[in-house]
Amino acid sequence: MPFHTIRKNALHKFSELGFPTVRDETWKYTSIKQILKHNFRWSSQSTVISEINIKKFKFKNIDQNVLVFVNGNFNKELSQIDSVNNGIVITNLADAFHNYGDLVNKYLSSTAKYDSEAFTALNTAYVHDGAFIHIPDGKIIKNPIHLLYISDSGSDIFHFHPRNLIIAGKNSQCHIIESYNHTSDNKYLCNLVTELLVQENANVEHIKIQDESETAYHISSSYITQGKNSVYTSINIDLGGALVRNNINILLNGEYCECNLFGFNMAHNKQHIDNHTLIDHAVANCNSNESFKAIIDDKAKGVFNGKVLVRQDAQKTNAFQSNKTLLLTDHATMNSKPELEIFADDVKCSHGATIGQLDEEALFYLRTRGISKEMANSMLQFAFAEDILENIKIDSVRKKLNNLIHNKFIS
Numbered sequence: 001m002p003f004h005t006i007r008k009n010a011l012h013k014f015s016e017l018g019f020p021t022v023r024d025e026t027w028k029y030t031s032i033k034q035i036l037k038h039n040f041r042w043s044s045q046s047t048v049i050s051e052i053n054i055k056k057f058k059f060k061n062i063d064q065n066v067l068v069f070v071n072g073n074f075n076k077e078l079s080q081i082d083s084v085n086n087g088i089v090i091t092n093l094a095d096a097f098h099n100y101g102d103l104v105n106k107y108l109s110s111t112a113k114y115d116s117e118a119f120t121a122l123n124t125a126y127v128h129d130g131a132f133i134h135i136p137d138g139k140i141i142k143n144p145i146h147l148l149y150i151s152d153s154g155s156d157i158f159h160f161h162p163r164n165l166i167i168a169g170k171n172s173q174c175h176i177i178e179s180y181n182h183t184s185d186n187k188y189l190c191n192l193v194t195e196l197l198v199q200e201n202a203n204v205e206h207i208k209i210q211d212e213s214e215t216a217y218h219i220s221s222s223y224i225t226q227g228k229n230s231v232y233t234s235i236n237i238d239l240g241g242a243l244v245r246n247n248i249n250i251l252l253n254g255e256y257c258e259c260n261l262f263g264f265n266m267a268h269n270k271q272h273i274d275n276h277t278l279i280d281h282a283v284a285n286c287n288s289n290e291s292f293k294a295i296i297d298d299k300a301k302g303v304f305n306g307k308v309l310v311r312q313d314a315q316k317t318n319a320f321q322s323n324k325t326l327l328l329t330d331h332a333t334m335n336s337k338p339e340l341e342i343f344a345d346d347v348k349c350s351h352g353a354t355i356g357q358l359d360e361e362a363l364f365y366l367r368t369r370g371i372s373k374e375m376a377n378s379m380l381q382f383a384f385a386e387d388i389l390e391n392i393k394i395d396s397v398r399k400k401l402n403n404l405i406h407n408k409f410i411s
Helices: 003-017 051-055 093-099 101-107 118-126 360-368 373-389 395-410
Strands: 065-070 089-092 131-135 145-151 158-160 163-168 173-182 188-198 203-210 217-226 231-238 243-252 258-267 272-281 287-296 301-310 317-327 333-342 347-356
Touching: 003 118, 051 145, 065 089, 089 093, 093 101, 093 131, 093 163, 101 163, 118 188, 118 217, 118 243, 131 173, 145 188, 163 173, 173 188, 188 203, 188 231, 203 217, 217 231, 231 243, 231 272, 243 258, 258 272, 258 301, 258 373, 272 287, 272 317, 287 301, 287 333, 287 373, 301 317, 301 347, 317 333, 317 373, 333 347, 360 373, 373 395
Parallel strands: 065 145, 131 163, 145 173, 158 188, 163 188, 173 203, 188 217, 203 231, 217 243, 231 258, 243 272, 258 287, 272 301, 287 317, 301 333, 317 347
Antiparallel strands: 089 131
8 A cells, every 4th residue: 555545544543543541541541631732843854963962872883874863854964874785775764765665665554553543643644754774584784773863852842753664584683773862951742653573583682762851752652573483672761751651562473483572761850651562472482571670769650551462372472571660759650550361271471560669678788888878779779770771782882871870870
């Protein structure tokens, strides 16, 4: 179906769905009223950002495949693409429509269903640009691909709807980094959709880092489909945003898949961070491992709703899910709802959630060793987060995140 037809269908569907409210079960703990009260404008394409301005958002030794988007618009001058050969395509979506139209039309909206998700429908109707990556069968990209999104609102209150489409062919390997950053603290809305197809025997490590302005709104919907014998590892880090909602949908659609889904978020002041995940075991002999952690401070709020669905034909499934939260004040709030929905009988599945405060005995032990109260608190919080961060295999990314998070602990 031509994409202009899909756009029209998505807009029509959005008009039917309307924006979600707390009466919708999946939005029970997250109200978007604060988003709807603003009169957002389209993002400006004339915003000028220099190489010096974006240097702090890059990672050491990762500069060969970097796509830079400013306010959702591709900036060719600031981008660097080296791995374009042997059929590998790394470009922006707007150009891909013209140069690789058959591929784009084949896969775009093939997994991101807009029939029931209003923000996905809105993105599909108004998508302008984003990243397009196609890795042919058997190709291995050793250098990570960095999708660098920078928001510079100036005096405008704007919105943009980036769309990332990533196809990892059979027997391929790649590392994808999505990062969302800001240069100013005004309000804006980023309504993001990422579609990722991990085909047979492919191996993909996918890191998403959200460090938006703490007055901004970030709605992210990811749709991942795995083929037979594929391995997909996702690490989601959320540090910024006034209201953040992550919808992560993973379909294990071939036997012997492995899915690893990790997440960590920090919220303070009045931030609200909501993670909704779905791991759909559609076939037999697949493994999934999910672990999300959160540190909530001040009057901030967190939400975790993680669902593991095991269908009737998905025998020999191994699925494990964990959600752990530290509340640092009596006013911090966490709503946690791990779910298992199992229709097969030969499975090993478990889930659990814990919500608590820092261990007083551990704090006392550190204080008796001459460590200040503030440093002891920081050390215990960092230890809590570390087992999520250690899943990041790219050294420069892990080290930069460690420093960024450590600085937030001691600030």
